[in-house]
Amino acid sequence: MAFYLKNSRNIINNLKSKVGLSSLMKQHSCSCLNHNNHCRFPASTATSPFAPQLNNLDLNSHKRGCLFMSQRFESTIAEKQFASVQNGEDNQVLDFPGGKIICSPDMRFLSESPSAHTHCFRVLDDNGQLIKQSDYIQVSEEIAVKMYSDMVTLQTMDTIFYEAQRQGRISFYVTTIGEEAINIASAAALTSDDFVFPQYREPGVLIWRGFTLQEFANQCFGNRADYGKGRQMPIHYGSNKHKYFTVSSTIATQIPHAVGAAYSLKMDKKDACVVTYFGDGGTSEGDFHAALNFAAVTEAPVIFICRNNGWAISTPTSDQFRSDGIAVRGQAYGVQSIRVDGNDALAMYSAVHTARKMAVNEHRPILIEAVTYRVGHHSTSDDSTKYRPAEEIEWWRMARDPVTRFRKWVESNGWWSSEAETQLRSSIRNQLLHAIQMAEKVEKPPVEELFTDVYDDLPSNLREQEKLLRETISRHPQDFPADVPH
Amino acid sequence: MLGIVRQKVLGQSLQKVRPGVSLLRSYSSAAKQMTVREALNSALDEEMSADPKVFLMGEEVGEYQGAYKISKGLLEKYGPERVLDTPITEAGFTGIGVGAAYYGLKPVVEFMTFNFSMQAIDHIINSAAKSNYMSAGQISVPIVFRGPNGAAAGVGAQHSQCYAAWYASCPGLKVLTPYNSEDARGLLKAAIRDPDPVIFLENELLYGESFPVSDEVLDSSFCLPIGKAKIEREGKDVTISAFSKMVGHALKAAEILEKDGIDAEVINLRSIRPLDRSTINTSVRKTNRLITVEEGFPQHGVGAEICASVVEESFGYLDAPVERVAGADVPMPYAANLERMAVPQVEDIVRAAKRACYRSVPLAAAA
Numbered sequence: 001m002a003f004y005l006k007n008s009r010n011i012i013n014n015l016k017s018k019v020g021l022s023s024l025m026k027q028h029s030c031s032c033l034n035h036n037n038h039c040r041f042p043a044s045t046a047t048s049p050f051a052p053q054l055n056n057l058d059l060n061s062h063k064r065g066c067l068f069m070s071q072r073f074e075s076t077i078a079e080k081q082f083a084s085v086q087n088g089e090d091n092q093v094l095d096f097p098g099g100k101i102i103c104s105p106d107m108r109f110l111s112e113s114p115s116a117h118t119h120c121f122r123v124l125d126d127n128g129q130l131i132k133q134s135d136y137i138q139v140s141e142e143i144a145v146k147m148y149s150d151m152v153t154l155q156t157m158d159t160i161f162y163e164a165q166r167q168g169r170i171s172f173y174v175t176t177i178g179e180e181a182i183n184i185a186s187a188a189a190l191t192s193d194d195f196v197f198p199q200y201r202e203p204g205v206l207i208w209r210g211f212t213l214q215e216f217a218n219q220c221f222g223n224r225a226d227y228g229k230g231r232q233m234p235i236h237y238g239s240n241k242h243k244y245f246t247v248s249s250t251i252a253t254q255i256p257h258a259v260g261a262a263y264s265l266k267m268d269k270k271d272a273c274v275v276t277y278f279g280d281g282g283t284s285e286g287d288f289h290a291a292l293n294f295a296a297v298t299e300a301p302v303i304f305i306c307r308n309n310g311w312a313i314s315t316p317t318s319d320q321f322r323s324d325g326i327a328v329r330g331q332a333y334g335v336q337s338i339r340v341d342g343n344d345a346l347a348m349y350s351a352v353h354t355a356r357k358m359a360v361n362e363h364r365p366i367l368i369e370a371v372t373y374r375v376g377h378h379s380t381s382d383d384s385t386k387y388r389p390a391e392e393i394e395w396w397r398m399a400r401d402p403v404t405r406f407r408k409w410v411e412s413n414g415w416w417s418s419e420a421e422t423q424l425r426s427s428i429r430n431q432l433l434h435a436i437q438m439a440e441k442v443e444k445p446p447v448e449e450l451f452t453d454v455y456d457d458l459p460s461n462l463r464e465q466e467k468l469l470r471e472t473i474s475r476h477p478q479d480f481p482a483d484v485p486h
Numbered sequence: 487m488l489g490i491v492r493q494k495v496l497g498q499s500l501q502k503v504r505p506g507v508s509l510l511r512s513y514s515s516a517a518k519q520m521t522v523r524e525a526l527n528s529a530l531d532e533e534m535s536a537d538p539k540v541f542l543m544g545e546e547v548g549e550y551q552g553a554y555k556i557s558k559g560l561l562e563k564y565g566p567e568r569v570l571d572t573p574i575t576e577a578g579f580t581g582i583g584v585g586a587a588y589y590g591l592k593p594v595v596e597f598m599t600f601n602f603s604m605q606a607i608d609h610i611i612n613s614a615a616k617s618n619y620m621s622a623g624q625i626s627v628p629i630v631f632r633g634p635n636g637a638a639a640g641v642g643a644q645h646s647q648c649y650a651a652w653y654a655s656c657p658g659l660k661v662l663t664p665y666n667s668e669d670a671r672g673l674l675k676a677a678i679r680d681p682d683p684v685i686f687l688e689n690e691l692l693y694g695e696s697f698p699v700s701d702e703v704l705d706s707s708f709c710l711p712i713g714k715a716k717i718e719r720e721g722k723d724v725t726i727s728a729f730s731k732m733v734g735h736a737l738k739a740a741e742i743l744e745k746d747g748i749d750a751e752v753i754n755l756r757s758i759r760p761l762d763r764s765t766i767n768t769s770v771r772k773t774n775r776l777i778t779v780e781e782g783f784p785q786h787g788v789g790a791e792i793c794a795s796v797v798e799e800s801f802g803y804l805d806a807p808v809e810r811v812a813g814a815d816v817p818m819p820y821a822a823n824l825e826r827m828a829v830p831q832v833e834d835i836v837r838a839a840k841r842a843c844y845r846s847v848p849l850a851a852a853a
Contacts, residue, residue, distance in 0.1 A: 195589070229622035238621050245588060246621040250612050256578055257613065260585025260593075267567055267591070290578020297573060453623040454657050456681040459713075459760055 113324040120371055121351060122341035126400070128408025130346075137350040139188075141415045146208075147188050147345060148410050151180040151403045152421075153428050154204045157213065158376070160432045161220060165234075165380045169440065170220045174235045176201050178343070178375030181402035182307055184208055185348035186275070186370075190356060193272035195261055196244045197254040200235055201307065202277045209242040213431050217439035224485075229453075230445040252278055252285035255304065259291045259365075262300035266363060273301040273359040275352075281312025283326050295365035296334040303355050304335075304367045307342065309374035314387040330367040342370030343402035346409065373400065446485045447473070518704070523693040525667035526556045529674040530594065532706040534564055537592065540678055543570035543579055544596030544633075553598045554634065554693055580606035580631070584613045587629040587683075594678060597633035600649045600687060614683040615658030630677045635663075635687035636730060636781045637829050643817035648782030650729065653685045654759040654791070660684045660712055661759040663729040666697040669756055672710030680712060687758075689731045715762035717769070721751035724839050725769040727792055728779040729755040732830060736779055739835035748843055758788055763795045770796050774805040775842040779835055784812035806842045811835055 092103050123136040130136075139147070158175040165173040176183055183204025190196075196205050203216065215227070219237050222230035227239060228246070238246025248254060258276035265272055282288060283306060295302050306326045310317055323329060330337025336358070340351045348370060355366040373396040377384040384393065410416040447469065451462040473480050520528075534540045541564075546553045548561040548571040561569040572579040576597065583593040597603045603610065610631060617625045636648040654661045660682055664670040670688070677684040702708060718733060719740050728736040733754045740750040751769055755762065770776050776796055778789030789810035796808055814828040840846040 197585075227622060227624065228620070231620055231622060236620070238624060240624045246617070246625060248613065248617075248620075250608060253581060253609060253613050256581025256609070257585030257588060260582035260587070261589040262585075263582065264586045264589040264591045286575070286577050287581055290573070290575040290581065293573055293575070294578055294582055298570075449622075453619045453621075455660070456618070456626065461760065 112322065114328060117324050118327050118339045118369075120339045120341050121347050122344045123347040123350060124344045124405060124409055126405065128405045128412065130409070135350065136346050137189075137353045139346065139349060141413070143188060144410050144413070145415055147184050147349070148403075148406055148416060149424055150184045150187075150204065150207050151345070151406060152424055153207055153213075154180050154183060155403055156425060156428045157203075157207075157216065157432055160429065160436070161216075161234075162376075162380065164220075164436055169436065170234050172234045172380055173220065174200055174379045175376035176204060178373050178396060178400075178402070179307055179309060180204060181345040181348055181406060182305070182342045182370045182372060185345040186277075186305055186352045189349045189352035190275060191272065192243070193270065194243065194356070195258075195265070195272070195274045196242075197258040197261070197274065197276040198244065198247055199251070199254060199278045199282060199307075200247045200249070201279065203235065203237060205277075206237055206239065206242060206244050209244065211237070211239060211242060211244075213428075213435040214438060215239075217432075217435040218442065221436075221439040221442070222444065223439055223442040224445050225439075225442050226445070229449045231449075252282040252287040254278070255282070255285075255287050255291040256294065258302050258304075259295045259298070259300050262295065262302035262365075263298050266299070266301055271360060273303060273356055275303045275305060277305045277307060279312060280306065280308040280310070280317050280320055280326065281315060282306075283329070284320055292329070292333040292335055292365070292367065299363045300365055301359040301363050302365045303352065303359055304365065305352070306367070306369045307372060308369050309342075309372045311374045311378070311384070311388070313378045313382060314384070325369055325371070327367065327369040335365050335367050337367035337369065339369045339371060342372030343400055343405060345402060345406040372402075443485050444483055518699050518701075519696045520667040520699045520704075521694055521696045522664070522667050522670045522688070523554070523556055525670035525699070526674055526688065526693075527558055527560075528704075529671045529678075530557065530560060531563070533675055533678045534560065534568060536706070537678075539590065540592045540594065541568040541570065541586075542594045542596065543572055543583055545572055545574060545598050547571060547596050552596070554690060556688075556693070557596070576602050576605040577609065580609040581613065583629055584609050584617075584627060587614070587627045588617070588625050592628045592630075592678060594630045594632060597631065599638075599645055599690070600633050600635040601645050601647055603631065603633070603649065610653070610659070610683070610685070611656055615656050617658075618682070619658060626681050627683045628681045630674075630680075630684045630686055632674070632677075632686035632688060634690035634693075636689055637813070637818060637825070638690040640820060640822060640825065641818075642820045646818035648687075648780065648813070649685075650687055650758050650780070651782055651787045651791075653687075654761070654788065655786075656759075658683065659759060660757070661687065662712065662757055663687045663755060665692070665718075665730055665733040665754050665756070666695075667699050668697065668703045669710065669716075669754070671699075671703055672708055673712070673756060675709045676712050679709065684712075687730065692731055692734075695734075710756070713757045713760040713762060715756050715765040716754045717751060717765070718754045719750070719752040721749040721773065723749045723751075723773055724775040724777060724842050725751045725753060725766070725773045726777045726779060726835060726839060727753040727755055727766055727769075727789075729758060729788070730781065732779040732781055735830065735832050736835055738832045739839065742832065742836050743839055746840070746845070748839060748845070750839055755788075761791065761795070763799065766792060767796060767800045770800045771803045774803055775839075776804070776808045777811060777835065777838045777842055778808065779811045779830055781813050781829055784810060784815055787812055806844070809838050809842055811838050 094101055094103055123131060123134040125131055154176060158177055161173050162175055164170050179201060183202050187205040187208035192209065198205065218225040219228055220234035228236065236247040238244060254276050255278055258274045262274040265274060308326055312320055325339065327337040327339040338351055340347050342348060351368055355368060358364060359366055375393060375397045407416060448466060451466045452458060454462060530542065542557055542560060547557045548566065548569045551558040557569065580595055583595040586593050614627045614629055617627050637646040650661060650663060653659055660680065662673045662677055662684060664673045674686060677686050719737060726736045736752045740752050743750045751773055753766060753769060778792045780788045789812055793808040793810060811830045811834050813830065816828060818828055819825055837846060
């Protein structure tokens with residue numbers, strides 16, 4: 001397929017849609033070839049959901065697009081860069097600073113993407129049944145039930161806090177709907193000694209580690225009990241005792257931090273690793289590149305988990321990058337990588353479990369691309385129906401829900417029931433409502449917390465400013481909010 | 487490296503030990519000379535030796551012995567785990583340094599020049615400076631960012647900017663500007679030991695300059711307090727505040743002014759954040775006139791902050807407007823003659839001091 005026509009935007013757009021479609025087809029062995037009426041929906045592939053690309057075309061043309069499914073996308077065969085060194089003629093082998101390289105008179109460009117899109121590892125099919133002969137790490141009943149319960153907790157917490165924001169009770173919230181399996185299963189595969197550097201869509205890791213619903217609520221309400229002393233926007237959780245580094249709003253900054261921490265862990269000779277999460281959009285940042293490069297060079301025990309959920313706010317992955325997703329980039333840096341079905345909790349668990357072993361025992365970084373879909377809006381400041389079809393969102397919410405899928409597997413083992421389900425859901429809901437009520441009542445952090453922690457010690461200028469502020473408050477109390485304790 | 491310095495020092499025939507010399511007085515009558523480069527190297531060496539958590543990272547710091555040879559001998563002594571040669575990515579290695587600091591190590595991150603720190607400034611400000619506050623004290627960042635800052639000689643616009651004002655405007659950071667070898671040793675040790683992130687602005691042209699150092703300065707426990715300026719030269723007619731290389735210029739200007747009967751007091755700021763407002767104001771209340779000198783751009787510069795501070799606190803004591811001597815408001819030109827005109831020279835400071843003392847025609851009237 002002639003990929004190099006740059007002259008016509010129309011041609012490019014058409015090509016994009018074709019590539020998108022065929023990649024959809026190739027992406028999943030469990031793909032829409034089996035489900036005819038699903039062909040209009042974008043898969044959670046590296047090359048993006050279609051809707052935004054097909055610009056003015058309406059929904060019907062998506063279906064028309066299915067006709068292209070039989071077309072295959074072929075690229076020039078990618079040549080392996082370092083073939084095994086044969087006993088060739090001496091003048092064919094050159095010694096570069098990187099090592100011995102075989103030269104050849106054939107001029108061949110490496111393809112821009114592998115001949116087949118990277119396979120995706122999955123263990124459970126869409127109905128939550130184990131795929132025969134799957135490579136997976138067995139999970140005990142106790143762990144499986146905790147995993148499932150925590151996924152339900154995360155889902156419920158998101159729903160209720162989102163509603164609280166809509167009611168004006170908290171100022172902002174970010175949901176993780178659709179990515180519960182990534183959150184919980186990856187956390188379950190780690191130990192409590194492993195450090196976590198999150199982006200902002202991974203509160204599930206904290207849930208797994210024991211952060212209580214009340215603690216979540218306190219941070220969102222910014223009250224006196226908030227570990228962040230009311231200094232951060234909601235969802236910027238952080239907890240030393242859970243080894244979960246405070247969420248930072250700047251995208252991808254946590255990735256090199258993770259590598260630095262992993263390097264330090266290695267110097268300390270600890271039997272632990274560092275895990276960092278980021279989205280598909282975050283991989284465009286320079287920090288991603290520097291971090292992966294560094295991790296490989298310093299042989300740092302770090303696991304990079306990319307939640308490829310198809311969207312960076314309104315930017316689909318086709319506008320984000322042109323590589324076959326993120327897993328292929330690992331090789332460019334000398335990092336082992338794997339693409340996993342992010343909505344398959346067992347597959348996530350197995351992949352992270354194995355990656356952790358490699359990272360800790362072999363002192364190497366691992367890159368995991370968890371393919372999924374961002375069911376919720378980017379945040380409460382976003383209305384994603386403005387840039388993607390509501391049907392697409394609904395389909396992923398219902399037909400591809402990772403929580404129901406895992407539930408089916410847990411139930412098929414006899415470890416769960418619908419009574420347990422009702423009981424769990426209502427219990428969590430009550431706890432959440434209670435936590436919100438309590439958090440609202442707890443007073444705000446005191447005025448002195450405005451000035452502490454800028455430095456290790458309170459400097460004299462801030463002590464003066466605090467004194468001035470208190471004097472002003474006592475002289476003009478009507479100008480200050482009544483609920484700030486001082 | 488320290489061993490070599492110690493030998494040189496012991497080899498000197500003149501050795502005077504002054505017991506009870508306080509840190510705030512001028513250095514004692516030592517005949518021992520030390521370049522700023524040696525001072526920095528010895529400080530790094532001693533701190534790395536004393537605390538295994540301290541490690542150095544940056545471009546060319548290891549095998550190359552440092553782009554300006556500041557880290558000479560350290561790779562050999564401490565090994566590649568503690569002296570890291572990084573790939574070329576300021577954003578990358580700054581982020582990694584911050585991550586290591588989050589974990590609990592004490593990185594010293596070297597920028598080949600602070601001009602390159604702009605590529606990393608998000609990590610310096612949003613990660614290092616603000617983390618302690620945003621995490622409510624849960625994450626501290628005991629990191630030092632160091633490297634040459636300001637103009638060198640003939641390196642053009644992208645290698646000559648002064649970043650003191652930029653970093654000093656950000657709460658959460660500490661910004662230090664050593665002038666001589668005593669400053670370099672004392673302030674670098676203080677920076678490494680400090681639990682907060684510190685920006686340590688050196689000067690390339692000063693690396694090779696030699697200054698006398700006392701035994702006290704050479705001791706491995708020597709440390710200067712952060713946030714205290716030093717009166718390099720006492721005077722009563724006009725105060726000249728300066729930092730880094732400009733301190734040398736100010737001292738020369740003071741000598742010239744002395745011949746014209748103007749007794750200038752020269753303050754070596756040493757610390758831009760926190761700024762030693764008390765020393766500056768005390769001096770202004772004594773002399774009633776102030777000239778601030780800096781190499782960087784005039785607008786929103788260090789001089790502007792000092793001026794505001796003095797106007798707020800010592801307005802009634804001023805007998806003349808505060809004047810700022812700063813670099814020209816242009817990207818640094820390359821040609822030697824143009825470069826010379828773009829950076830404050832001794833004569834500029836002398837003229838400004840005279841204007842403040844009503845000994846010459848004010849600038850505006852001369853226009």
